[in-house]
Amino acid sequence: MGFVLNRPSPSNIADLLPELDNPGLVIYEGGPVQNDTLHVIHRMPDVLGGLEIAPGLFWGGSYHDLSRIIKNKAFAHDDLRLFIGYSGWEKGQLEQELKDGSWLVAERFDDLIFGTEPDRVWQDSIKSLGSAYAYLANMPLHPQLN
Secondary structure, eight states, rough: OOOSOEEEEEEEEHOOOGOOOOOEEEEEEEEEEEEEEEEEEESSSSHHOOOOEETTTEEEOOOOHHHHHHHHHHSSGGGEEEEOOOOOOEHHHHHHHHHHHHHHOOOHHHHHHHHHHHHHHHHHHHHHTOGGGGGGGGSSSSSSOO
């Protein structure tokens, strides 16, 4: 499972959970699977708990604590990302796609997840791969626009 990092949703937290109105909190479209679920990626295990999915990076946690920090605006935007839905693969599917060269794999960078504007995530990810891939950074999202 994974999350699309660069697609802000037109929805806001109040659309999903009216009791958590916080206009400054951006919700992202995490992917096409189960768009009726809300997921959180964060760097606040002491506050939210959750499952450590990479060093210092956590998924999920306490809804009660999440609602408390959202209501009280007691979080840094660079430590929390909310997603509607997720991206998913069947068992072995992602491994095969990687083997087939269908994905470009970059090292994980927390600043891409939390500190990069959504419209810069793709370009910054591509740049991290080196000059051989630089031409991809400015390609349009839809190849037919070339």
